[in-house]
Amino acid sequence: MQGTMIVAVLPGTKALLFLQLFVMKKQYYFIGSFVLCLFAVMVSFCFITGKTKPVIIAYVGGFRGLVATDSIDIWRISHINYAFIDVKDNRAWLHNEATDTINLRKLSELKKQKPDLKILISVGGWSWSKNFSDAVLTDTSTRNFANSAVAIVARYNLDGVDIDWEYPAMIGDSNMFRPEDKEHYTLLFKYLREGLDKLKKNTRQKYFVTTAVGGSQDYIEHTEMDKVQQYTDYINIMSYDYADGSDSVSNHHTNLYTSSADTAQYSADRSIRAYMDAGVPPQKIVIGIAFYGKGWQMETTANNGLYEKALKPSRGGGFTYLQDSLINKNGYIRYWDTIAHAPYLFNENKKIFISYDDEASVKDKCSYVKKYQLAGAMFWEYASDKKEYLLKTIAGEFKY
Numbered sequence: 135m136q137g138t139m140i141v142a143v144l145p146g147t148k149a150l151l152f153l154q155l156f157v158m159k160k161q162y163y164f165i166g167s168f169v170l171c172l173f174a175v176m177v178s179f180c181f182i183t184g185k186t187k188p189v190i191i192a193y194v195g196g197f198r199g200l201v202a203t204d205s206i207d208i209w210r211i212s213h214i215n216y217a218f219i220d221v222k223d224n225r226a227w228l229h230n231e232a233t234d235t236i237n238l239r240k241l242s243e244l245k246k247q248k249p250d251l252k253i254l255i256s257v258g259g260w261s262w263s264k265n266f267s268d269a270v271l272t273d274t275s276t277r278n279f280a281n282s283a284v285a286i287v288a289r290y291n292l293d294g295v296d297i298d299w300e301y302p303a304m305i306g307d308s309n310m311f312r313p314e315d316k317e318h319y320t321l322l323f324k325y326l327r328e329g330l331d332k333l334k335k336n337t338r339q340k341y342f343v344t345t346a347v348g349g350s351q352d353y354i355e356h357t358e359m360d361k362v363q364q365y366t367d368y369i370n371i372m373s374y375d376y377a378d379g380s381d382s383v384s385n386h387h388t389n390l391y392t393s394s395a396d397t398a399q400y401s402a403d404r405s406i407r408a409y410m411d412a413g414v415p416p417q418k419i420v421i422g423i424a425f426y427g428k429g430w431q432m433e434t435t436a437n438n439g440l441y442e443k444a445l446k447p448s449r450g451g452g453f454t455y456l457q458d459s460l461i462n463k464n465g466y467i468r469y470w471d472t473i474a475h476a477p478y479l480f481n482e483n484k485k486i487f488i489s490y491d492d493e494a495s496v497k498d499k500c501s502y503v504k505k506y507q508l509a510g511a512m513f514w515e516y517a518s519d520k521k522e523y524l525l526k527t528i529a530g531e532f533k534y
Contacts, residue, residue, distance in 0.1 A: 188503050188510030188532045191344075191370060191420060192525075193217050193256065195515050196237045199230070203240040207522060210529035213252040214241060215296045215344070215370075217515070218259040224269040225282040226257050238290040245291075254342055255286055256296040260307050263300045267310045270318040280325035287341065288333055294342030295326055296370070301348055303356035320358045323365035344368040346512075349376065349405035349422070360413025369414050370512045373402035374424035377489060379447035384432060384439055387489045388424040389476035390498055395441045401474065402499065406508070419508045421499055423528070425518035426452050427479070427490030438469055439480040439487030448486050452518030456490055470494070493527045500531035 191213040194201060206214070216238065220229035228234040241253045258266060270276040283295045300306045303315035323343060330341035343366045347353055363369060376398060377385035385398055392401040402421055410416055427450030433443040451460070456479070460466040466479045466488070475498045479488040491499075503511055511528055519525060528534075 187212075187534065188500075188508070189213060189368065189420065189512075190510060190525075190528055190532060190534065191215055191368070191512035192516045193512065193514045194241075195517060196234055197230070197259075198517075199233045201237045201240070203237070203244060205520075206244065206516065207525060208244050208248045208251050210522070210525050210534050211251070212510070213254060213293075213342075213512075214244075215254045215256040215346075215512075216241060217256045218262050218298065219255045219257040219283070219286065220262045221257065221265040221269050221279075224265075224275045224279055226255070226279065226286055227282075228286070229262065235290075238286075238292065242291045252293040252342060254294040254296045254344065255283065255292060256298050256346065257283060258298040258300060260300050263298070263306050264309045266299045266302070267312050267315050267318075270315070270322050271312075273321070276318060276321050277325050280322060280329050283326065284329035284333055287330070288337075293339070294330065294344065294367075296342075296344040296346060297322065297326075298346040301353055301356065304352065316356055316358060320361045320365075323362050327365040342367045344370060346370045346372055347409070349373045349400060349402070351408055354408055354412045359409060363414045363418055366418065368420045368509050369409060369418050370420045371402070371405050371409060371422050372514070373405050373422040374491075374514065375428075376400035377428060379428045379430065379450070381430075382444060384430045384442055384444045384487045385489065386471065386474050386476040386478065387428045388422070388491050388495075389471070389474035389489075390495065390502060391474050393471065393473040396474070397441070403502070406506070416506055416508050420510050420512045421503055421508060423496055423499060423511055423513040423524065424491045425513050425515060425524055426450060427456050427488045429486055429488040432485040432487050435480075435482050435485060438467070438478075438482075439485070440469070440471070440478060442487075444487070448488075450488050450490065452520075453490065453492070453524055454519045454521045456488070457492075457521070457523055460488070461492070468492075491524065493523065496524050496527045497531055500528060504531075 189212045192211045193215045195217050220227045245251050269279040302319040303311055305311055326343050349371055374388035377387040390402050392399050392404055429448035429450040430444035431446045431448045432439045433445055436442050461468050465481045465483050469478050476495055477492045
C-alpha cells in the first residue's frame with residue numbers, strides 16, 4: 135500500500151520508472167532469498183547424510199621424548215592422538231612429565247594456526263595398559279580415573295580422550311586382567327562422556343571420546359561394542375599387526391582383504407564387518423593404516439616368501455625408510471597380492487620378507503572408506519613416514 139501511494143503522487147514518467155525499480159527490487163529480493171534457502175537446504179542435506187570429509191587421525195608418539203610439533207603437517211590431518219598417557223594409581227598419568235607437558239602445550243598451540251584441528255590424549259597403548267583393569271575395578275575408581283583424564287584435557291586446552299586398552303579381559307603384554315573388564319570397559323566410556331559433557335558446559339567446546347580397538351574377534355567378544363559406541367565419536371580399528379613378526383608362517387600384517395592361502399584369515403575388511411555386526415555404525419568406524427613394515431627371516435625362497443615358514447622376526451622399518459632404501463632397491467623386490475590388496479617385499483639372497491602398506495594399498499583403503507561411508511582413516515605412527523609419502527596419499531584421496 136505504501137508503494138502504491140507514493141507512485142500516485144509522482145508525475146507520469148517518474149512514476150513509471152519508480153514502479154519498475156520497485157518491481158526489480160522485489161525480484162532481486164526473491165532471487166536472493168531463493169538462493170539462501172537453496173544453500174541452507176544443501177547444507178542441511180550434507181549434514182543429515184554425513185557428506186563431510188573423512189577424518190584423518192594421526193597418532194603422534196610422545197613416549198620417545200620431545201615431539202617436533204613444528205614439523206607436523208596439520209593441514210593434512212583432522213585429529214592428533216597424543217600417545218601415550220600412562221595409567222598409575224588408578225589415574226591417568228603423565229609418565230614422562232617433563233616432556234609430556236611441553237608436548238601437550240605445543241600441540242595445543244597448533245590450533246592457533248588451524249582452529250578446527252583436534253588434539254586428544256591417547257591413554258594406554260601396548261606397554262602402558264597394565265593397570266587399566268585395576269583402575270576401573272570399582273564404580274568409584276572408574277569415575278576417578280575418567281575425571282583424571284578429563285582434568286588433563288582441561289589443563290592443556292585439548293579436545294578429548296582416546297582409550298587404547300590392549301586389551302580388556304585379555305592378557306595383552308602380561309597385563310592384569312579380569313572377566314569383569316568387559317562391563318567396566320563400557321562404564322569407563324560412560325564416565326568419560328559425562329565428565330567431558332560437564333566440562334563442555336563451562337567451555338562451550340565440543341569434546342571427543344574415541345577408542346583404539348584390536349582387529350580380532352576376541353576383542354569384540356571381550357567388550358560390549360554396541361554399548362561402547364553410544365558414548366564414543368570414533369572407533370579406531372587397529373587393522374594392522376595381523377601378523378606380529380613372531381609367527382611361524384609369514385603373512386600380511388595390514389591387508390585390506392583376506393586370501394584363501396592366509397591361515398589366520400585376518401583383514402581390515404573382516405574386522406570392519408565384524409564391528410558393524412557387533413553394533414558399531416559404519417559412520418563411527420575408522421580404518422587403520424600402518425606407516426611401518428614387519429619382517430621375517432624365511433626358511434626358503436618359495437612363493438617369494440609369502441605364506442611360507444618363517445624362522446624369526448627381521449627388521450621392517452618405517453615407510454620412509456622402506457621407500458628410500460628397500461623398495462625395488464638393494465635386492466628387495468616389491469610384489470603385489472591382488473586378492474589381499476597388499477604389497478610385500480622379498481629379498482631372495484637374504485631370504486627376508488617384509489609386509490607393509492604403500493601408496494597403492496592406502497588408496498584402496500581410502501576408496502573402501504568412501505564406498506562404505508566410514509568415518510575415515512587413522513595411522514600409526516606419524517614419525518614412521520617423515521617424508522609423508524603415505525600421509526600425502528591419504529590427504530589427496532580425502533581432498534584435504
